[in-house]
Amino acid sequence: MTQKIQRHWLVWPTVLAGVMAILWLVVIAMYQVDPVYLISDKLVTLLVIFVIYLIAYIRTKEHLRAPWREVFHRKLAMIALIFISVYLVIALIDSIHFRLPLQKNTVTEQAQYETRVLSLFDVLVMPLRKRVEHSYSAPFASYGLAKETLELAAGREVRDYPRLRYGGTHLSDPNSQTLTDVARSLAKAGLITLVIWIVLVAASIYLLAWQQGQGWNEKRQQIWREQTIVPWRVVFATWGVVLFIITSLIILSADYHVFGTDKVGQDVLYLSLKSIRTGVLIGTLATLVMLPFAVLLGMMAGYFRGIIDDIIQYIYTTLSSIPGVLLIAAAILSIQLYIAAHKDTYTLVEKHSDLRLVFLCIILGITSWTGLCRLLRGETLKIREIDYIQAATALGVSHFRILSRHVLPNVMHIVLIAVVLDFSALVLAEAVLSYVGIGVDQSTNSWGNMINTARLELAREPAVWWPLLSAFVLMFILVLAANLFSDAVRDAFDPKLRRLSGRV
Amino acid sequence: MTQPILQVDDLATYFGHVDKPVRAVDGVSFSIAPGQTFALLGESGCGKSMTALSLLQLVPAPAGRIIRGRINFMGQDLLRYSEAQMRTVRGNEIAMIFQEPMTALNPVLTVGQQIIETLQQHKQMDYAAALQRTLALLDAVRIPAPKSRIHDYPHQLSGGMKQRVMIALTLACEPKLLIADEPTTALDVTIQAQVLNLIKDLQRDTGMAVLLITHDLGIVADNVDQVAVMYAGQIVETASRDAFFSNPRHPYSKKLFAALPTRHKRGQTLEIIKGSVPRLNRIFSGCRFVDRCDFAWQACHDAAPLWLAEADKGVRCHLYDPKVAKAAELNPAIASPTPSASATFTSTTEAPLLRVHDLKVHFPIRKGLFKKTVGHVFAVDGVSLEIGTGRTVALVGESGCGKTTVGKAILQLVTTSAGQVHYADMPYGQLDKATQRRFRGEVQIIFQDPYSSLNPRMQVGEIIAEGLDVQEPTLTPAQRQQRIAELLAHVGLPDEAISRYPHEFSGGQRQRVSIARALAVNPKLLVCDEPTSALDLSVQAQILNLLKSLQDKLGLSYLFITHNLLVVEYLAHEVAVMYLGRLVEYGNVESVLNQPLHPYTRALLAAAPVFDQQGKQQLHALEGEIPSPIAPPAGCHFHTRCPQVMPICRTHYPIATRQAEGHRVSCHLYSDVARQQTK
Structure with a gap:
């Protein structure tokens, strides 16, 4: 029976991964694009595959499912999760890179591609990327921020605020019309949202009812009375909010620069959306780098004790006594030197800024594993004395098997809690580091870089506040959602807290 | 008969959801005379400790709540008392010692500080008087060299010492009633004897009443005047100690005696009580013990037995109710324990293992x-x-x-x-x-x-298979499966246990x-x-x-x-x-x-x-x-x-x-x- 289950849980994630790969190949063949695999993209792919398998595994184990069910039962956690998922989806779409084909050169018969590497996200929001103004413009503005010398039809020159090339061009008198036009667009977005939402919710209820063999009406009433494990009523409401935000952004950004434009006229909304990938990547990849160190060394130190414990302890106490910023600065500077020395290998801008991003992840991971390692060592010290480990030793089970079958599953909740708690801290760390100038490359879109440039922009007269606001809002939503979600995860997985709430 | 110091009538404490409560204490009545030692005996999960906590209104709120009943303590109904009034009762009038002496003392205060503080607060003594009294108390609980001991922190004391300090702490205010909740379960036999003797001596000197909560028949035999047996939230039998030990009346009490391993039962299988204590979140239509009782007949399934009180004893069983028609024949399963199949004693002359x-x-x-x-x-x-x-x-x-x-x-x-x-x-x-x-x-x-x-x-199947995988890695999955099933049968567990997790089982399982x-x-x-x-x-x-x-x-x-x-x-x-x-x-x-x-x-x-x-x-x-x-x-x-x-x-x-x-x-x-x- 156990054999059957094991074969079973591996099937669907493998099929899913296979389907995704085939889909990608089909897209490449159809659109004749040249796929570009950045290092970070490969790592993201690895992470996605890992997560898919992990979910499949968790579904087979009741003791793993139960706390997750508790997480999904919490309304706040579900709301946070929906917002996080939107960020994750954007980050994933933004991680599929390729170069579009140019017109075929008939002479050489060789396929030629644009020099610029685009992501799937870039293609989806192409208009946003292409509509570049001259310079700064405020959110929803139809005029530039600074006066320019304009040439009138009669040949006269006049100093005035120029009309923007793309923002609010459909308005004859922007000053009086903008407000009503925005309101009209929002109403339109509301209507469209309503239609999509009704279809979506109806389909979901139908699916849920079908899955559990219930009637449509019965399911609907159950959801309305909140008798389901997942609080679908709240989930549907959040869907509505998210849908409304997305559709209104789409509709409004067709006519306006919702978050204004920056110094070179790029749409700030586009820049902040592109920054999502950087933030999410650093939050996840740095933990990915950290985990093997922390888990392996922490468990080994606690389990074997003696000389191994001493060595590992000395390593992490030494490492954690060096200021992290110092290490990071040193690492980033040396990677810059390395890139400068190997200019030929890194012909594409994207490639060398990506290398720096990955390195930042690695160095953040290396400087942050000590805390979790220390926690795991302590927990393993406790667990190794518990009777079931002794029983396993008495049965002649090998050290490796004891570590993987007895210790690891029993410290997994700590790992999980640490990962979700670290995520938001790392997103913030990236912003701080980029602000200081030792974060990601200047050419990489990131909230930290946006905040860094905002330092000078705020000093201008009139102040340019919107890039800062935009970065702040997007980062705030992500970090807040991540924190709320991690709270729920900690409550559900921490045995001490659970005992308090579950006491009868 | 003297006026009882504590009279409990129809006390009920429920837990959990209002619609599906866990009836931890469900209609408990008893009374304790001054100077008497009253034992509340029962297995774990019977509601003994909850009864004690209800007396002091220390039931963890909001999960638990006292539903009904009257607690008459020296003429006062404690259930009508406000929290502020209760605070004057706790410690002063009714004191309690807990099972775990390690957690009942504050680890960052010295023993002396804790007792002195209690005295200053409850008795309004000044420091010098409180110190004198503390030394006297520690001496009374036979702590050697109390003068140096009062500067010790709890972790410097052994388990038995801590329990003595706890007793000194509870005696500080000269309570009329001492509730001892499994006071010696965490202690060794020799220390247990010391502590029990101490309680007995103190009781003789001060004349306080003791409510002793225990699961140990041995402790009951040596130390108490009156026994109440608790089962599934109810008292099923009360009797004086002598009556209880010479003639236990309720089938559950009889079973408890029969399950006790002793020398006389060597070579015989012990009498067991089949099954386990029922979950208390359901409503019982008949007797709560019916599923485990050897005497049960139809009436036991149909109607809950009434409390049959006599002078100083009582029992809750249809067997003793003259109004309930008896079954044609009773099944006297307790009469003679069966000798086990083959009590073969191999000789030790061969080389020892x-x-x-x-x-x-x-x-x-x-x-x-x-x-x-x-x-x-x-x-x-x-x-x-x-x-x-x-x-x-x-x-x-x-x-x-x-x-x-x-x-x-x-x-x-x-x-x-x-x-x-x-x-x-x-x-x-x-x-x-x-x-x-x-x-x-x-x-x-x-x-x-x-x-x-x-x-x-890990699932039970995986746990059992762990040794097999190491010692006999050549087994095919089918053989392995069969071995696990055999082993489960050997130890008397059902087949479906294989895919369940340990937390779904009771301690014995x-x-x-x-x-x-x-x-x-x-x-x-x-x-x-x-x-x-x-x-x-x-x-x-x-x-x-x-x-x-x-x-x-x-x-x-x-x-x-x-x-x-x-x-x-x-x-x-x-x-x-x-x-x-x-x-x-x-x-x-x-x-x-x-x-x-x-x-x-x-x-x-x-x-x-x-x-x-x-x-x-x-x-x-x-x-x-x-x-x-x-x-x-x-x-x-x-x-x-x-x-x-x-x-x-x-x-x-x-x-x-x-x-x-x-x-x-x-x-x-x-x-x-x-x-x-x-x-």
């Missing part, structure tokens, strides 16, 4: 930067014993004497410092790691705590899983480390029966580590008595228990609250506590507590002398050298 010679386990104490060894904990210091095939050797002693370490050293779970462990003439301890791992299957261990001995993340895991690798010897001490009496009987039948069927040998002498009498062939890392007496069970030679063995036997049907005995408490194994006393380790101590005991450790056939004792009372010297 396990020979332990001069085993020593010293744990080094390291200090400083370079981890220099500054001393040793002499956990096991020269133990020799032999276990024959199919025999049970019991290892007895107080906690901290190194019994468990002996067990673990035999399994090579701790590194031995010296001595040999020969298993079937093979030097088990000296094998290299790889060979040792192969022989791991021969000796297995069963732990005391059924909750920590199973990995909560978990212990069965532990046994199945050990049996998976076909061991010849099982080290049982107090396998039943965490279990209720009725479940203990089930596990003991299982171990006994497995021994008969498979010819297993047991090293049975325990402090429960009743179990020893019932199960063991040989007894080894251990004190501070060394064996002080060794021999077969009859000679050691009938003619104990070593003063320590005698003290252990005297301290164990053994009851017979009438006799009410004063417990003979051994003075003092077990010394630290870091610095054992010079000479005979026991001389600090020995009532028959001689000068030589303080200087020389006695050599083991052979008394009768196979009966060894290490005591100067029996060594010729010492006798000559004293002449």
